[in-house]
Amino acid sequence: MEEFAEVKISGKSYELPVITGTEDEKGIDITKLRALSGAITLDSGFKNTGATKSAVTYLDGENGILRYRGYSIEELAEKASFMEVSYLLINGELPTTAQLSEFEGEITNHTLIHEDMKRFFEAYPSKAHPMGIVASLLCSLSTFYPDSQNPNRTEEEIELTIFRLLAKLPTIAAWAYKNFVGHPVVYPKNELNYGDNFLNMMFSLPSEDYKIDPVVSDALNKLLILHADHEQNCSASTVRIVGSSHANLYSSISAGVIALWGPLHGGANQAVIEMLESIHADGSPLEDWINKAKDKNDPFRLMGFGHRVYKNFDPRAKIIKKAADDVLSKLGINDPLIDIAKQLEEVALNDEYFKARNLYPNVDFYSGIIYKALGIPTEMFTVMFALGRLPGWIAQWKEMIENKEPIGRPRQIYTGENERSFVTAEKR
Ligand code: SDX
Numbered sequence: 001m002e003e004f005a006e007v008k009i010s011g012k013s014y015e016l017p018v019i020t021g022t023e024d025e026k027g028i029d030i031t032k033l034r035a036l037s038g039a040i041t042l043d044s045g046f047k048n049t050g051a052t053k054s055a056v057t058y059l060d061g062e063n064g065i066l067r068y069r070g071y072s073i074e075e076l077a078e079k080a081s082f083m084e085v086s087y088l089l090i091n092g093e094l095p096t097t098a099q100l101s102e103f104e105g106e107i108t109n110h111t112l113i114h115e116d117m118k119r120f121f122e123a124y125p126s127k128a129h130p131m132g133i134v135a136s137l138l139c140s141l142s143t144f145y146p147d148s149q150n151p152n153r154t155e156e157e158i159e160l161t162i163f164r165l166l167a168k169l170p171t172i173a174a175w176a177y178k179n180f181v182g183h184p185v186v187y188p189k190n191e192l193n194y195g196d197n198f199l200n201m202m203f204s205l206p207s208e209d210y211k212i213d214p215v216v217s218d219a220l221n222k223l224l225i226l227h228a229d230h231e232q233n234c235s236a237s238t239v240r241i242v243g244s245s246h247a248n249l250y251s252s253i254s255a256g257v258i259a260l261w262g263p264l265h266g267g268a269n270q271a272v273i274e275m276l277e278s279i280h281a282d283g284s285p286l287e288d289w290i291n292k293a294k295d296k297n298d299p300f301r302l303m304g305f306g307h308r309v310y311k312n313f314d315p316r317a318k319i320i321k322k323a324a325d326d327v328l329s330k331l332g333i334n335d336p337l338i339d340i341a342k343q344l345e346e347v348a349l350n351d352e353y354f355k356a357r358n359l360y361p362n363v364d365f366y367s368g369i370i371y372k373a374l375g376i377p378t379e380m381f382t383v384m385f386a387l388g389r390l391p392g393w394i395a396q397w398k399e400m401i402e403n404k405e406p407i408g409r410p411r412q413i414y415t416g417e418n419e420r421s422f423v424t425a426e427k428r
Helices: 033-037 073-079 082-091 097-108 115-123 130-144 155-181 194-203 214-226 234-243 249-260 268-282 286-294 315-330 336-349 352-356 364-373 378-402
Strands: 003-009 012-020 026-028 057-060 065-068
Touching: 003 033, 012 033, 065 073, 065 082, 065 315, 073 214, 073 315, 082 097, 082 194, 082 214, 082 378, 097 155, 115 130, 115 155, 130 155, 130 249, 130 378, 155 194, 155 249, 155 378, 194 214, 214 315, 214 364, 214 378, 234 249, 234 378, 249 378, 268 336, 268 364, 268 378, 286 336, 315 336, 315 364, 336 352, 336 364, 364 378
Parallel strands: none
Antiparallel strands: 003 012, 012 026, 057 065
């Protein structure tokens, strides 16, 4: 039975259809609001505004639920491979054995980047932040594959670009790391799986090959799955809106990387470790830091805490917190930062300010501790987030294109000057 919302403006009433999602979420469809009433809606930061209908990921922030194409994040993190989850997000179903083998085979065959791209690295400063390199080289891939710039691509051409992106991002990411540490690049090895190939390109040296540790391999697989998608977050929305102008997929993904870099978004995982290291070095009582985070006059915030959607535990944070304990104990690492993180969590969760605002640890609070234990430097943490999020961004872009969604162009409420006449400089 169709449902309607009634809006009253200047004494006149308007009826707007209410749409209901698969999980009974309600949305007021305002498509016709301006034509009917001349009014628009205003919602800075889109805190209450849906930008699209999507079948990719479901989030329930109140109950801490996250599902990719209907499968719970807990099951996928425990039982799936990152390649299976990538296939699931992009194609909507878990792959059969044959489909997975073909998917992985296609990706394996595209892991090299054009040798000319090595010259890019000669131009970057040695300590160039890897996110800046990754965003630039992803966009530059569109110049090496000019066919990808054609907005009327065939499905096969889109699929080839998707394979190239999934295949080449680990290579670009690992080479950005090698540039950061001043080591020679390591080429992909086709006999290794996706995550192990990345680790090998990151940590192998001319003097010795990296020895794949199953603990590290499993932790990376889990982390990539946990970061794979998160519905209409800032970077996914960026990918969608850039893609809605029919800019090519490489450039849309590059825009997503840039949005993710911000410390309020994916850059928080780097900011969390830097925060924990400051707290560790400073030695002040944790309450002092909690009070700083609560002080409106102090720019300090408890990084890795709070979330636009989760008003309960971020289910990913729970899994990562346990994985951090497992990885540290299996690798025999005693990192004081995890104890500080746990104590900080304990103090914050019992503090009225955090409880009143439903601020809980998010995906970024513990992830850096695992990346650090895997030997990944802080500057690479957000690149790791991008590596995981790539299939999600691709899935969101693909859905937007397949649904033939219009170019994104929000409205505004103007608050500037009324009309006024030009006056010459002498009269100003
Ligand atoms: C990610 O959207 C996604 O799905 C993102 C993500 C994904 O997978 O794509 O989950 C990944 O980006 C996780 C978030 C990583 N960012 C951080 O950890 C940075 C620290 N967190 C905050 O900056 C903040 O919580 C945000 C940005 C995450 C959410 O901000 P909102 O939804 O705009 O909420 P807000 O800033 O308006 O905060 C509401 C209140 C405010 O206080 P009052 O004005 O009500 O008094 O809570 C306070 C804020 O000051 N607050 C915090 C806080 N986070 C919110 N106070 C102290 N420390 C914090 N971390």
